[in-house]
Amino acid sequence: MPQASSISVLVVDDQLTMRALIRNALQQIGFKDIREAPDGEEALKNLLAKPANLVISDFNMPKMDGLALLRAVRSHPPIRQTAFVMLTGRADRELVQRAVQFGVNNYCVKPFTVQGLKEKIEQVFGQLT
């Protein structure tokens, strides 16, 4: 069982408030190593400089959206193994299908609860301790 505290997370959202809320939720789950990026472009730079185990990314963002970020991560060998959870504003079937196409690990629909987010992450990594 992986430890939440040993998993590094990059939170990608253009909204400061949402990043803070996700960070807060992740801390409640037990994550310690949490980084943030305001858009896909910054996120990619961040990951290439220092890989993370898990990316939790919003979809609709300026510059590079969540889907483009997912594609970028998957097409860059050193970081293509990064677990990727898409946080979507709505359960848009088409969007999720495309995300699946590009290798998304899981998706989570806003609004979410701390417990809900935890379950989504556990579906990827297995039960967290």
Add this chain to the structure above:
Amino acid sequence: MDELEAIKVTFFQECEELLADLEGGLLAMQDGNDDGDTVNAVFRAVHSIKGGAGAFGLEPLVRFAHVFETLLDALRSNEIPGTPDLTALLLRASDVLADHVSAARGLGVVDMDVSAAMAAELKIATDPNAAPAAAAPVAEAPQYVDAAPIVIGADDGMDDDDLGFDFQPMTITLDAQAADAAVLDGDVWTVSIRPKSDLYRKANETALLLRELSRLGPIQATLDDSALPALEFIDPEAAYVTWSVRVETEQGEEAIREVFEFVDGDCDLEITRGEAPVADVLASLLDIAAPAPAPEAAPVAVEIPAEAPPVSAVGPAAEAAPLAAPMPVSAPAPAAPPVAANAPAPAAAKPAQIDVPGPGQSVIRVDPERIDRLIDLVGELVINQAMLAQRVGEYGIAPSSNLAMGLDELEQLTREIQDSVMAIRAQPVKSVFQRMPRLVREVANMTGKQARLVMDGENTEVDKTVIERLSDPITHMLRNAIDHGLESPEERKAAGKNPEGVVRLAALHRSGRIVIEVQDDGKGINRERVHSIAVKKGLISPDLTLTDEEIDNLIFLPGFSTADKISDVSGRGVGMDVVKRSVQALGGRISITSRPGLGSTFTLSLPLTLAVLDGMVVDVAGETLVIPLACIVESLRPKAEEIRPLGPVGSVLAVRDSFVPLIDVGLTLNYRDRSPPPTEGVVLLVEGEDGSRAALVADAIHGQRQVVIKSLEQNYQQVEGVAAATILGDGRVALILDVDAVINLRRRGPPPPSDPTLIAAE
């Protein structure tokens, strides 16, 4: 829950930015300056506000934002056409949204009837066939209560798993990630070598360096020859090319550096861990982002993960998805010979250093008090430096001596520090400007005018202390421009103008001050009328001949109002005289110029900061005083025949056509009991905030100086006639005169003799 409270504060700060983005985007749409992304940005702003509001249980805000967002969503997906009417509706909706945000913040209340009506309008705009009855639910929850957030994000009222297909999460193990990450972390280096001509002159050879590098591990070298000129322009002894080498080695950076030990300084060397520069990756991504995602793969890809073993390293879907373009960067073509003439190495081989701004690193939030303290300290430093310079002068040390020159440098540095520190506290006027479009809409609505606001120079920076004081005068000037400046649409049409008037609000820096201009293209000032009103109200004498400019500026006289009927907008007698007074209190000036039929321009200028002040240093009865330069009209040496007695003790000075009261500052501040004859001193003609003039008598003028303002109340106590204090170069405390108070003191007559004498302390 404290942390959530802190996030809530962040949320409201962010809301301000989002509302500004929203309005900016809508205004761009109104002007027809929108590109494809504007609608999306506008949508995102409302969506984000809704998202955050949902997290904090701000129900009415969420509901209104949701209706708003739905309309914007329809607009951005071209379900409904964008029209000027729709944009106008969206702008009004953004005002209601702003009200909701303020109410949620506990600042003010929302008129729920207005909100419900607006929501109904938005719904009809979204779907004209929808029954208007749908508007009712918006008014359901009129109160903002602190609901504990259970869910994070916006409530769309949509089912979590309403996808229409079965989603199988793709599992992953940390081990698999670690294996890949190791390649990135430990073993791959990118070395960029740009030899200088000296390298070749010293008989070194890049081929040898590359061979040396290859001893560390497998290398792939690419040559960037983009700097190579055409053959006839080549300097045979110059260096033109750059190498980019990918090295896989476990021996680390030190070992790589060692290879270049002997060419140190003869080439530009950059060693970076990891693959090629991010810029290239991004560039290649732009290539692949363009084509549409492979549609034929869609149904297959959905099912594949379901069958994938839980420990599959990377989703097969990722590999199944055909990428439209190869990735030349992540896997540099090994077949490419090192000296390929058209090597794919990008010209920008330099950005190997990856600049990674972590969270909050790009913007630092600092407690304003710390900056204020820093500014205080730098103020002290400036004073201290001035004192040192003066002492050195007193000791007769030659200006060319090392000591004096060192002091000059210190002065230079001190000034730069002061400027830099002030720059930290400087803020763009945007924060004030962004409130104005709404004001213009409201005032135009109220007065039946059509007005468009054009803003310029929103990024002009000015000290925080001034920013806070800009809002009122700008509001007044804009109101005045629309209410009195612009004609009604009918009048404009009759005059051959566009029925929509244009009001321009601009900020700029000019000679160390910030200048705010409010310009309208209205009818201009009716000088005849202004003149006759001023005469009628007894503000000027009828036989006085005034220039056009002087007539225009009569509107700043107290009690002047040209509106035939008092309108809601410009207020009751609270006219431009109030604005002028508050501006002057800040050391600023305001004026108006006008061209009949073409419009008027208000010009407001303020100092860039209220922390320093330009002042005239004068001597009065052995004390040194500073008189704010902004108040001084002129200085003169009075002749005996110009002075006429008035009453038992007073006297007036004839200045050209008028008489102004003579005030001995020394007497008023109780420095002395009897005035020396004014002809022996210097007279400073000053203008108070209310436009009243006085002639202040001082013994001598020392000159003009910029001084650091020290609050007297904080350090001592308030003293009548004194605005603040400062410390001069020689270390003495000098008081900064409050010109208005001095004029008022004199009107009330001399103070009782029992007043303690105020002495500026050493």
